[in-house]
Amino acid sequence: MPTRMWKWSLSVAAAAVLALPVPSWGQLTQYDLESRxxxxxxxxxxxxxxxxxxxxxxxxxxxxxxxxxxxxxxNFPWVDPKPRDFQLGVFKCRSTPTxxxxxxxxxxxxxxxxxxxxxxxxxxxxxxQDRADLVAWVKHFSPRWTNEKxxxxxxxxxxxxxxxxxxxxxxxxxxxxxxxKCHGVLGxxxxxxxxxxxxDLGRPIAAYNxxxxxxxxxxxxxxxxYRIFMTGLDGTPMPSFADNIKPDEAWxxxxxxxxxxxxxxxxxxxxxxxxxxxxxxxxPAGQQ
Amino acid sequence: MSKRYNFAxxxxxxxxxxxxALILGQKVNAAGEGKITxxxxxxxxxxxxxxxxxxxxxxxxxxxxxxxxxxETYVVGADGxxxxxxxxxxxxxxxxxASEASxxxxxxxxxxxxxxxxxxxxxxxxxxxVTTSDQTTHNIHPLPNPMTxxxxxxxxxxxxxxxxxxxxxxxxxxxxxxxxxxxxHGWFVVVKGPHATSDTKGAYTISNVPPGNYTVTAWQEAxxxxxxxxxxxxxxxxxxxxxxxxx
Numbered sequence: 198m199p200t201r202m203w204k205w206s207l208s209v210a211a212a213a214v215l216a217l218p219v220p221s222w223g224q225l226t227q228y229d230l231e232s233r234x235x236x237x238x239x240x241x242x243x244x245x246x247x248x249x250x251x252x253x254x255x256x257x258x259x260x261x262x263x264x265x266x267x268x269x270x271x272n273f274p275w276v277d278p279k280p281r282d283f284q285l286g287v288f289k290c291r292s293t294p295t296x297x298x299x300x301x302x303x304x305x306x307x308x309x310x311x312x313x314x315x316x317x318x319x320x321x322x323x324x325x326q327d328r329a330d331l332v333a334w335v336k337h338f339s340p341r342w343t344n345e346k347x348x349x350x351x352x353x354x355x356x357x358x359x360x361x362x363x364x365x366x367x368x369x370x371x372x373x374x375x376x377x378k379c380h381g382v383l384g385x386x387x388x389x390x391x392x393x394x395x396x397d398l399g400r401p402i403a404a405y406n407x408x409x410x411x412x413x414x415x416x417x418x419x420x421x422x423y424r425i426f427m428t429g430l431d432g433t434p435m436p437s438f439a440d441n442i443k444p445d446e447a448w449x450x451x452x453x454x455x456x457x458x459x460x461x462x463x464x465x466x467x468x469x470x471x472x473x474x475x476x477x478x479x480x481p482a483g484q485q
Numbered sequence: 486m487s488k489r490y491n492f493a494x495x496x497x498x499x500x501x502x503x504x505x506a507l508i509l510g511q512k513v514n515a516a517g518e519g520k521i522t523x524x525x526x527x528x529x530x531x532x533x534x535x536x537x538x539x540x541x542x543x544x545x546x547x548x549x550x551x552x553x554x555x556x557e558t559y560v561v562g563a564d565g566x567x568x569x570x571x572x573x574x575x576x577x578x579x580x581x582x583a584s585e586a587s588x589x590x591x592x593x594x595x596x597x598x599x600x601x602x603x604x605x606x607x608x609x610x611x612x613x614x615v616t617t618s619d620q621t622t623h624n625i626h627p628l629p630n631p632m633t634x635x636x637x638x639x640x641x642x643x644x645x646x647x648x649x650x651x652x653x654x655x656x657x658x659x660x661x662x663x664x665x666x667x668x669x670h671g672w673f674v675v676v677k678g679p680h681a682t683s684d685t686k687g688a689y690t691i692s693n694v695p696p697g698n699y700t701v702t703a704w705q706e707a708x709x710x711x712x713x714x715x716x717x718x719x720x721x722x723x724x725x726x727x728x729x730x731x732x
Contacts, residue, residue, distance in 0.1 A: 285631045296638030341631065374643040375622035378542075378665045389541040393667040397628055397637055429639050434664030436624035436641040440649065479543070 229340075230265070236337035238301040238329050245301075245329030247337040253327055254334050261316060266338030276316040279400065286339030287397065287432045290415035295429040295437035297348025298341055304332045306416070313412040351427050354444050356419055359452045359464050361471055367453025370446050372476040372485045374438055376426075379404040382475040384457030397432045404434075407457040422451050519717040521691040523725040525570040525683045525703060531561035532731050537668045544621040545598035545666060554668070557603040558707045559731060566687025567729065569604040570705045573680035574691070575712060577699035587611050590650075593661075593671070595623045595642065600661070600671035604706065606682045607675050609656055614648040615640075625649060627661040627673060635659060635675070658704065672706055694723075703727040 238245035254262075263270040266283035273280060281288070290307050291299035308328045311319035320328065336342045357363065371377065379394060381387040384407030396402045405413060415421055415430070427447055429437030442450065456468035476485055537554040539545035545554075560568040587608050594601045596618040607613055615625050622643040629635035634655040642649065653659065653675040663669035674680075681689040691701075696719040702712045708729040715723040 287631055287637060295640060296636045339631075341636075344634070345636075374641060375665075378622060390665045390667070394664055395667075429641075431637065431639065434624065434626070434639070436626065436639040436664075438641045438643075441641055441643050441646050 227265075230337060233337040233340075233343065236333045236342065238305070238332035238336060240301050240305045240325070240329045240332065243325050243329045245326070245331070245333040247330070247333040250327070250330035250334035253323070253331055257320070257323075258331070266335070272316070278312075278315045278396075278402070279398075280316075282398075283335050283338035285432075286341035289430040289432060291348070291428050291431065292350035292424055293348030293428060294351060294439060295431055298345055300347045300350060301329075301332050301336075303347075304335055305329060308332070310416060312414050314414070351424065351439065352444070353420055353423055353427075354448070357445075357448055359455075359467065361467055363449045364452045364456060364464055364468055364471070364473065366446065367449035367451070368473065368476060369485055370442060370450045371453050372480070374441060376450075377476060377478055379434065380407065382478060384408055384454070394434045396434070402433055407454060408459050410459045419448075419451050419455075422454060423447050426450065518692075519694050519696055519719065519721050519723065521572070521574075521681075521694055521699070521701060521715055521717060521723045521725060523572070523689060523727065525567045525572070525687040525689065525705075525727045525729070526565040527559065527561045527567045527708075528565075528728050528730050531559050531565075534558065539598060539666070539668070542598065542621055542666060544619065548597035548619075554597070554599055556668075557599075560603070560685065562685050562687065564686070566683070566685065567705065568683055568685045568687065569602070570683040570687070570689070570703050570727070570729075571604060571606040571674040571676070571680060572683065572689050572691060572701055572703045572725070572727075573606070573674075573676040574678050574694070574699050575676075575702040577697055578678045578695075590614060592616055592648075593673075595619055595625070595663070595669070598623075598666050598669060600669060602671075602682070604672045604674060604682060606680045607653060607673055608680065609654065609675055609677055610652050612650060612652045613673075614650050615642070616648045617642040617644070617646055620644045622665060623663045623669070624665055625661065626664055627659050629653070629657055629659040633657045639664075674704060699723070701725050703729075705729055708732050 234248050236247040259270055261270045261272045261276060261280035262268055262283060268280040268282035270280060286298060288299045291303050293299055305328050308320050308331060311317050377388050378390045379388045381391065386404040386406035388404065391404045394402050394404060413422055413425060415425055426438045426442065429435055452464040455462045455464035456473065534555040534557065537556065539549060539554060590612045591605060592614045593605050594616045598619060605613065617623055622641060624639060624641050626639040628637055631637060635653050635657050640649055653673065656675050656677055659673040659675060661671045661673060679691045679693050681691045683689040694717050696717050699715050699717065700712050701715050702710050704710045708731060711727050711729065713725045715725045717723040
């Protein structure tokens, strides 16, 4: 073939490939990942760079989350809950509304906090820079960060003083939005719908048991608990209640949930004094 | 890299951009629009639809005391007409007709612990409302594949909750479920351009179809998809009847 013709046909072929619609579904390839190696994260005044996290990821994370970040590492068959698939860009612990991306700070916090009742430990030995680099690395697995911005963090008003009235009001919220359907009237994760819960990928998943002393997955401060039911835990059956619980009621509910937890708290002591009874699932609406 | 190679690359890029502009710029004449109509049938006897045990929620079982709930995988009438089949134009639409989102805002209701309708067809970017008529808490949890551009979300709707207004960014068949009532399964079928859903007699009509040659696709949640070629003349109706076999 004469050289000129060969070059022409090459460029025509290149044009034909470019004209094809971009195949966005299906598995990502090493090529897709290389093209997003410039991903960054911003946590406080630390800037994380994906390219700097390559070694740390291969050393600490790849065993579960896999070389392509799809949660299919060599430990996949042996761990439950299953490692997160970073390619989907769907995360449980967020400060942002359901259906939106978490902030860099959210991912950073998850790395440091770990996820209780899973194989994800707290990565205390990693420096802030290492963690920020790993956040950028986690982001480079999903095309969502190229196409979308993280959601705006929900606003959490200052925590009010816990009172008997607030605990009782929180119990009413617990009854009204029917938290007990999954979590049970005593918070023992034995509600009528608990046994059939599955995550977004169809795998069985347990509701949180408030009474066995484990930490809530996304942090154990009052603000962390507030955030859980106002953002939902995406990828799980736990929905967002943001449209149906007002900010003030949300604090009431936090106090009531504290009374169900086995850990000692001011709210728990007050509920004991009040002789507060569990909600009655058969009571008519608004008559607890 | 040789000069000639550069020239070739630039030229092919220019050709590419011109082609793209031509395709995007094609306008469909709104006057004399036709439609596509037809009937969807199921061949043979309809599979038995299992009853649903709603005992885990007394509200739901009470609502179905006289009329037990059944799975809705196949909803077939006496004459074999099949409901909940989405028919849409899969090939042949150009320009604005393909991207135009419908102004109608359909409602997806949670009623007596079932989804009404069981299948909701939507255009890309078309707004829809999720409502609840029930005195029990539901969570509305669509499960799109995030790789398509549609993002999963999960919202609680306790009794008396305000409607949730949403839309989808990309064509996809999206299952929707309630985790509290595991029998509640429905579908959002997101397509480009005009579409219709068959009624209980299996009849459907796709309106606002510009004259042209098309491929139409019929989707049924269990029986799969079928395609047919249809020609629509100005102001007239094309016909496409489909017959599915139960799987």
